[in-house]
Amino acid sequence: MTKIFIDPGHGGRDPGAVANGLQEKALVLDIALRMRNMLLNEYEGVQVRMSRDKDVFVSLEERARMANSWGADYFVSVHINAGGGTGFESFVHTSQASRTVALRNVVHDEIIRALSGVRDRGKKVANFAVLRLTRMPAILTENLFVDHVQDASRLKDPNFLSRIARGHAEGIAKAFGLRKKQQQQQSSTSQSTSTATSGNVMYRVVTGSFRDRENAERRVAELKKAGFESFIDVYRP
Incomplete structure (x- = not known):
């Protein structure tokens, strides 16, 4: 079982970066929750914990302690x-342990692939507390700039936040060799279905086809709430 610890930065009394009507703490929580759901819903053999799943303050030391105590991978x-820039960059600790660097390289590249058209600011090192205090391989990602007009416009789009989350989730899955669940295969075109069985025969009822995965996930949630077993299937025309 692979244990992934997701740490949405800032929170509570610490808003993080603020500009263009955006707060870092809210954006990263949104992205982190999407990441968690993607990993748990779509992949086998993975557990996820978060330093926070709501708008609360958690110290840097506590974030690292939580991950260390859990034995996160x-x-x-x-x-x-x-700060006036644009684009995506990632950081590992200055010690640059070989496995940490190898994992970061995979995750970084998958995020850049998901964010096509976004400037790649590079793979960097830093002595950030959460990277220094954690005992497992760790990465810190900086996903665009709230004070850059074009970046901020993208960050206001829920679909773009899903793309950020998707890049992280698929990067983690690739880095750790996570297997897709049988009923989950990624595609830009998804179908939401519910199922009923009679004897040895299975009848599948398609309840919608969507270009946007977020819309498909919303339909699945609606069906499950109504008591129907539902999942996302993929069709490649």
Whole structure:
């Protein structure tokens, strides 16, 4: 079982970077929750914990302690940048342990692939507390700039936040060799279905076809709430 610890930066009294009507703490929590759901819903053999799943303050030391106590296999700290730049960058600790670097290279490249058209600011090192205090391989990602007009416009789009989460989730899955659940295969085109059985025969009822995965996930949630076993299937026309 692979244990992934997701750390949405800031929270509570610490808003993080603020600009263009955006707060870092809210954006990274949104992204982290999407990541968690993607990993748990779509992959086998993975457990996920988070440093926070709501708007609360958690100290840097506590974030690392939680991951260490749980025995996490990977620590992923999600942030949004500020300071006049644009694009995506990732960090590992200055010690640069070989496995940490290897995992980061995979995750970074998958995120860049998911965010096509976004500037790749590079793979960097830093002595950030959450990277220094964690005992497992750790990465910190900076996902665009709230104070850059074009970046901020993208960050206001829920579909773009899903793309950020998707890049992280697929990067983690690739880095750790996670297997897709049988009923889950990624595609830009998804179908939401519910199923009923009679004897040895299974009847599948398609309840919608969607170009946007988020819409498909919303339909599945609606069906499950109504008491129907539902999942996302993939059709490639």
